[in-house]
Amino acid sequence: MPGSRTGRPPVQRTVRRPAAVSRPFRDNPVRRLHTRAQKAWDRPLTAYYLIFGGSLLITVLGLVMVYSASQITALQMSLPGSFFFRKQFLAASIGAALLLVASRMPVKLHRGLAYPILAGAVFMMALVQVPGIGMSVNGNQNWISLGGSFQIQPSEFGKLALVLWGADLLARKQDKKLLAQWKHMLVPLVPVAFMLLGLIMLGGDMGTAIILTAILFGLLWLAGAPTRLFVGVLSIAATLGVILIKTSPNRMARLQCIGATDPGPGDACWQAVHGIYALASGGIFGSGLGASVEKWGQLPEAHTDFIFAVTGEELGLAGTLSVLALFAALGYAGIRVAGRTEDPFVRYAAGGVTTWITAQAVINIGAVLGLLPIAGVPLPLFSYGGSALLPTMFAIGLLIAFARDEPGARAALAMRHPRFGRKLGAGGSAFDRRPRRWNTMRRRASAARPSGER
Template sequence: MKSLIAKKIKQFDYTLLFVIVFLAVFGIMMVYSSSYTIAYVDYGIPNYFYRRQLQWLFIGLFFFVLAAFFPYRVYSKLSPLLVMASILLLILVLIPGIGSERNYSQRWIELGPLAFQPTEVIKLFMIIYFASFYAKRQQTISHFKDGVLPPMLILAIIFLLILKQPDLGSAASILFVCAIIVICSGVKMKHLFMLGCVGLVGLLFFAYSSPYRVERITSFVDPFADPFGDGYQLINGYIAIGTGGMWGTGLGNGVQKLGFLPEAHTDFIMAIIIEELGMIGLIIVICSYMFIMFRGVRIARGCKDMFAKLLAIGITFQIMTQVVINLGAVSGLLPITGITLPLISYGGSSLVITMVSLGILLNLSTRDTGTG
């Protein structure tokens, strides 16, 4: 047993590990810098959010190490249970008294002092389920009814339950990543086209079926039309970004976090990074994520096992999808959805699940799964 662990340790992708640790430590630093003012105002403790994020990071590191050594094929066997758990969690979060409402969304389950977002867990569960299903159905992948359709029915249920919270951003990201797994599994082009049309029509319908969602989608087009309402957050994000320039104002010297920019330590933390560290900070963060994507795709290509290949692809693109949605929102290119920046934004559920996912990816980087 010890020899197997020692062998695995030698085979880990240590460049990937370094970048993961770097982003996690950088995130802790930026959470403190972006939150100490609001933490003092709301709780009387300047390092309130920093301490909580640090605690979540230690928990995440524990599960990261566990996932890096845990036999990944077990996840495939557990996938039916993970699907049932996903549906159960999404039903529980909608029940008053169990689910907790914040910022007009019922996305949290509270267990005493502990609160977590089921959607973050379900992102990983759905990746495992889709990777497992399509890896097992390679012989019937050309048959739509038996080889393609069943997971789509599960995805539709998950999608609708997440919309009830409401959380269109997470629902859309799960939909997109599952689509990537389907594409990489070898499904026929005509089936992909059919599913793509249905998915796009459904997404557009639900996006414009609620005045709340329409406002969130359209406010980014012209935030200055309502500068003290729907456009307030984005405008102050622009101010932070414009102030940063190339080199920034210096770590800790940002102004927008002093009560001007809402959610400065969560989904708009990149605006603070640019304000304090400038475009150099942005370039470093983007390059780090691009490196994770490059290594993730390389790991997937090297896996001989189809389940491992699809699992690596799903995890890699789940992280990159969140990065694109978050940076798109901060820059005004995409609607603001509340999607956090992986490893960097404040948020325990997101941080722990991201660490678990990357632990699995590191696990798959060993030669046991066929990577070179």
């Protein structure tokens, strides 16, 4: 081996190999998936997509289940098998128009509708008690006939009226810094709510009265009512509720059917037990769409109050959990809208609508599962009934409008442009008339070329 210029042998250097580096924690696929999901969850338009997509899926699935659950009932009444489905589809079409209008209305116009909707709801609820105008359905005097097979239940519009009017009232008092005084927090909100409750209870509909009470407590909680105030109002409501239950044998019988597994003497718990039978026979994936056995006359109100039981029988546990997940997503989105806004009216209205839909879903599903007494309230957006569907879809339109009005959502929507539209620039050149697309840096750079260059 030849030596170096100094005559010394060359020094052999040892090459050190880098030690094996452990995989960074950030490269963990589970961690990456969690990070991506969290980023997607925190995007400005997440609440908008959840409200719009969740309500759309619930309504479409509800239409399918109404058609499946109501066929036998319609045939037993010597009606076409699609009779109830067609009425529900008509109501859903009108509700979709109301949802679209409400989602495009400014907040000031929503506030302007508060008093007219309240006055109209009170007038119609009082009109129900007029002999010859109001009609009784299943023992409740809460309906007005519109001619033919069409009826309307004004108490359903009372929920929307309480949400809008209560939100406007509390927002105006907050602007004047009056909510620190308990009398301004209670008056006139609680007296007007009790007036609506009284009109509803004149017809005997305690289920709807419970929903209105939940809306009232939701508004008070959002307004920051102290605990002693909650206890006082809750004590009054609970006392009145106990009196109304004790004085009604029908309500006492429903209360005794909680957790029942046998119809009992006189088949007092027939509906509750057969709802459990329907859920139990569905299994994991159900017996198949349209293959329910309980809807063949065994389960009363299969397409209205107990449609969730038919869903469990035909679509199984997977179907019922999907419905629960959609309602949970809708509730989360409503809470997110109420929590991120700086407008008091938006916060109260969004919280009131979320309380309304969530409480009604919990009461309906709890009754079907045998965990709560049967209150006779429909599953929002899902059960048959146009009177319940129309105000609920208008309320969903409110949530969509509020979600679009968030600062981050407004900025995200402002970055979007019509796919096929053309925006004219100040100079009116051919380049200015081209559709703007800002999806990639390459497209952004190509937009700077003159109009004649390709």
